[in-house]
Amino acid sequence: MCIRSNIIGFPCTFADMDRTPVSSSNLSSVGYDEEDRVLEIEFNSGGVYQYYDVPPRIYEGLMNASSHGSYFHREIKENYRYDQIR
Numbered sequence: 001m002c003i004r005s006n007i008i009g010f011p012c013t014f015a016d017m018d019r020t021p022v023s024s025s026n027l028s029s030v031g032y033d034e035e036d037r038v039l040e041i042e043f044n045s046g047g048v049y050q051y052y053d054v055p056p057r058i059y060e061g062l063m064n065a066s067s068h069g070s071y072f073h074r075e076i077k078e079n080y081r082y083d084q085i086r
Contacts, residue, residue: 017031019040027041027068027072030062032054047086049082049083049085050085052080054080
């Protein structure tokens with residue numbers, strides 16, 4: 001759920017988003033807030049990114065993909081606005 005922020009450029013923060021670990025050489029865990037359509041991805045490098053206005057079907061596709069990293073690069077990386085949150 002979106003929590004309004006007073007930080008310029010960050011209208012919302014998504015506190016305590018639950019992420020599910022995934023088996024991938026690139027991604028570590030994935031979370032999704034269906035109400036706000038925010039996809040959160042933690043990468044094996046330690047970075048955490050939030051992607052905005054992501055439809056549920058894209059999240060479901062990512063979680064069901066045989067290669068999470070390939071799906072991310074093909075369907076998400078350049079297609080949705082994002083912020084690095086860590």
